[in-house]
Amino acid sequence: MSLLELHGVSRSFGALRALSDIDLTVEPGELRAVIGPNGAGKTTLFNLISGFFPPSAGRILFEGREITGEQPARLVARGIIRTFQITEIFPDLTVYENLRLAVEAAMGLTFRPFLGAAGRRAVARRAEELLEAVHLADKADRVASELAHGDQRIVEMGITLSREPRLLLLDEPTAGMGEEETEHMVGIIRRLNRERGITMLFIEHDMDIIFGVADRITVLENGTLLAEGNAAEIAANEAVQAAYLGSRR
Numbered sequence: 001m002s003l004l005e006l007h008g009v010s011r012s013f014g015a016l017r018a019l020s021d022i023d024l025t026v027e028p029g030e031l032r033a034v035i036g037p038n039g040a041g042k043t044t045l046f047n048l049i050s051g052f053f054p055p056s057a058g059r060i061l062f063e064g065r066e067i068t069g070e071q072p073a074r075l076v077a078r079g080i081i082r083t084f085q086i087t088e089i090f091p092d093l094t095v096y097e098n099l100r101l102a103v104e105a106a107m108g109l110t111f112r113p114f115l116g117a118a119g120r121r122a123v124a125r126r127a128e129e130l131l132e133a134v135h136l137a138d139k140a141d142r143v144a145s146e147l148a149h150g151d152q153r154i155v156e157m158g159i160t161l162s163r164e165p166r167l168l169l170l171d172e173p174t175a176g177m178g179e180e181e182t183e184h185m186v187g188i189i190r191r192l193n194r195e196r197g198i199t200m201l202f203i204e205h206d207m208d209i210i211f212g213v214a215d216r217i218t219v220l221e222n223g224t225l226l227a228e229g230n231a232a233e234i235a236a237n238e239a240v241q242a243a244y245l246g247s248r249r
């Protein structure tokens with residue numbers, strides 16, 4: 001069974017058709033890039049999959065069940081987790097505290113100040129596991145606001161993982177990052193996919209990252225699905241080359 005299916009999905013904003021008749025299937029374990037010129041409809045696609053607004057037409061299925069029009073909180077509970085353009089962390093807390101709070105929230109323990117010793121140990125274990133997963137153990141005691149932008153986004157990845165995603169939607173995860181931070185982030189994305197089997201869709205503009213990381217690539221242009229395939233197929237696709245001429249960031 002496919003993990004995610006979109007059938008004839010469209011979304012309009014007034015007279016503007018941000019997405020038209022999109023058919024898309026994502027298999028479990030896939031690492032899929034979503035690319036396309038500015039305004040192609042990539043973020044809108046994520047907004048529809050994560051329930052931020054309903055499609056104007058079409059159906060969305062997750063693990064074979066219809067989720068069209070379901071609220072974001074329900075979809076998070078099902079394991080559809082997204083990240084945002086803006087970094088969402090507690091700036092005055094340390095990296096470790098940020099992850100600990102995320103774990104408590106994910107375990108439903110936020111308003112239980114008198115958590116027993118066993119509960120506290122379970123939370124600490126999980127927070128440490130997340131620190132390892134995103135390779136931030138050496139920065140555990142740093143205050144989040146003092147970290148470089150890229151590291152803050154990586155903390156956010158750790159927070160995202162606390163929710164145990166079955167489908168992770170990453171909107172430009174390396175935007176605004178330097179070379180080293182980008183490598184760190186790309187390494188994490190690859191490991192989470194290969195080692196933990198987390199299925200991911202990621203929006204990206206950097207061709208080296210796209211071709212180096214993605215199993216498959218979906219190309220949107222002007223709200224339509226222009227092409228889909230592996231790196232070699234997309235690189236050789238003339239329609240894709242034409243769409244990118246002059247419009248690549």
Ligand SMILES: Nc1ncnc2c1ncn2[C@@H]1O[C@H](COP(=O)(O)OP(=O)(O)OP(=O)(O)O)[C@@H](O)[C@H]1O
Binds near residue numbers: 013039043
């Ligand atoms: N909430 C909204 N209300 C009105 N128009 C919107 C809304 N969200 C997106 N749009 C419009 O839909 C089109 C697609 O936007 P979208 O943000 O999905 O593009 P994108 O591919 O993510 O672009 P970028 O690469 O610049 O992030 C654009 O014309 C945009 O202005």
Ligand SMILES: [Mg+2]
Binds near residue numbers: 042043044
């Ligand atoms: Mg966007």
